[in-house]
Amino acid sequence: MRSHENLSKKSLYLDERIDLSGGTKGWDNKSKEKAKDLPNFINATVGTARNNDGSLLIFPTLLEEFGKLSGDQIFAYANIRGMPKFAKLWKEDTLASFPADRVERTDRLSTLPLTSCGLTGGLSLAGEAFLDRDDSLLIPNSRWGNIDNVLLKNQRLKEVNYELLDGEGQLSFLDLAEKIKILDNNGKKFGIYLNFPNNPSGISPSFEQVKILQESLSEVTTPTIILLDDAYEGYVYESDVINYSLFPHLVGLNENVIVVKMDGASKRYCAYGARLGAVTLGFGYEIDEEEKTSIREVLAKITRSSVSNSPRGIQEAIINVLEDNGKQTKIQQERKIVHNILSNRYKNMKRIADEKETKLLFPIEYNSGFFSYFLLKNNKSATEVSKKLLDKGLGTVPFENRSNGLNGIRVAFCSIRDEDIEKTTDILYSID
Numbered sequence: 085m086r087s088h089e090n091l092s093k094k095s096l097y098l099d100e101r102i103d104l105s106g107g108t109k110g111w112d113n114k115s116k117e118k119a120k121d122l123p124n125f126i127n128a129t130v131g132t133a134r135n136n137d138g139s140l141l142i143f144p145t146l147l148e149e150f151g152k153l154s155g156d157q158i159f160a161y162a163n164i165r166g167m168p169k170f171a172k173l174w175k176e177d178t179l180a181s182f183p184a185d186r187v188e189r190t191d192r193l194s195t196l197p198l199t200s201c202g203l204t205g206g207l208s209l210a211g212e213a214f215l216d217r218d219d220s221l222l223i224p225n226s227r228w229g230n231i232d233n234v235l236l237k238n239q240r241l242k243e244v245n246y247e248l249l250d251g252e253g254q255l256s257f258l259d260l261a262e263k264i265k266i267l268d269n270n271g272k273k274f275g276i277y278l279n280f281p282n283n284p285s286g287i288s289p290s291f292e293q294v295k296i297l298q299e300s301l302s303e304v305t306t307p308t309i310i311l312l313d314d315a316y317e318g319y320v321y322e323s324d325v326i327n328y329s330l331f332p333h334l335v336g337l338n339e340n341v342i343v344v345k346m347d348g349a350s351k352r353y354c355a356y357g358a359r360l361g362a363v364t365l366g367f368g369y370e371i372d373e374e375e376k377t378s379i380r381e382v383l384a385k386i387t388r389s390s391v392s393n394s395p396r397g398i399q400e401a402i403i404n405v406l407e408d409n410g411k412q413t414k415i416q417q418e419r420k421i422v423h424n425i426l427s428n429r430y431k432n433m434k435r436i437a438d439e440k441e442t443k444l445l446f447p448i449e450y451n452s453g454f455f456s457y458f459l460l461k462n463n464k465s466a467t468e469v470s471k472k473l474l475d476k477g478l479g480t481v482p483f484e485n486r487s488n489g490l491n492g493i494r495v496a497f498c499s500i501r502d503e504d505i506e507k508t509t510d511i512l513y514s515i516d
């Protein structure tokens with residue numbers, strides 16, 4: 085019997101549909117191959133922030149705490165829900181990023197977080213907990229590729245595309261509001277995936293824009309589950325957009341709406357491989373502590389029966405930092421340094437791109453996150469353009485899905501050395 089004949093139907097389904105050679109990982113591999121022949125190759129594929137010497141940007145305070153952990157602290161199991169101290173401190177850390185007048189109310193309307201294996205694990209857990217196969221999921225035309233793998237292919241939710249980014253690269257919630265109305269009229273529970281700062285487009289909304297979404301959500305009469313992917317929360321570089329999670333603006337709107345917030349150490353503390361995510365549930369109405377605990381326990385049961393505990397060492401290290409005022413101040417300063425590095429790259433990238441002319445690319449008004457995003461003029465294929473860029477010494481990731489109008493090139497400025505920003509733009513704009 086051939087080995088594949090033993091696979092389950094689900095595995096065969098996924099084997100046919102999930103392409104590990106495409107997406108960020110695939111284009112990163114292609115870039116690394118190319119870099120062997122081209123010594124000054126710029127790899128702008130992966131969303132990990134890097135120093136100018138190519139090393140990972142990390143938080144020294146967190147690294148130092150890691151070094152001090154005992155064997156027990158690293159190798160023992162953690163509580164399935166996450167270490168209780170970690171959950172408490174992580175929630176405080178999250179709440180501290182919201183405007184002061186939103187903190188108490190958001191705290192009241194939400195659970196303690198529950199840990200997951202990275203944000204990806206959190207998204208998978210949230211989908212499993214709240215949505216059933218064939219439930220509709222409103223999902224933006226501009227989105228992180230792996231979300232299709234997790235929610236559409238693995239969990240078999242039904243894709244209902246909404247236009248977050250129009251042909252001019254402008255963010256709008258109007259199409260989402262319209263689609264919410266249509267699904268609400270069907271009377272069947274549905275999900276909405278939101279991700280700001282958005283991967284790949286690097287856009288975040290203003291208060292005015294979010295009002296449209298709030299109004300729409302406040303009118304729904306069927307159960308609605310918002311999956312709020314906050315991977316890049318806080319990395320915002322313009323003053324006219326919201327520079328923290330939308331969570332406090334989406335809870336308490338409507339008793340039919342549950343908001344599931346996914347965040348984690350991956351980007352908040354640049355600890356990508358530590359694989360620590362957090363899932364927090366937010367409600368549309370006042371809910372007592374007993375009910376909060378009992379719904380959180382459902383997530384704990386799903387966790388136990390699937391991936392079980394999340395890594396312990398990173399929780400211990402974060403606890404040690406967050407419960408010590410001095411260390412907490414230090415890590416906030418380090419966070420500012422990382423933010424400033426990225427903000428400078430963002431500003432340089434925009435300035436240089438705006439000064440130059442290109443027949444092919446159309447830089448959108450991105451304002452946040454780890455990426456620059458360029459739509460393509462003349463109906464050229466993003467994939468073909470990324471291939472040409474690779475030959476010219478620049479690794480990018482194409483986002484091309486013609487069925488929903490997506491056709492753009494993502495450039496991860498987070499990993500480009502400051503001195504390479506101009507060269508990056510030159511290569512980008514040299515393609516016609």
Ligand SMILES: Cc1ncc(COP(=O)(O)O)c(C=O)c1O
Pocket residue numbers: 131201202203204205228279283313315348350356360361
């Ligand atoms: C929008 C978005 N969500 C989730 C993730 C996954 O995060 P994690 O590495 O914590 O699983 C990423 C990673 O690139 C991302 O860009």
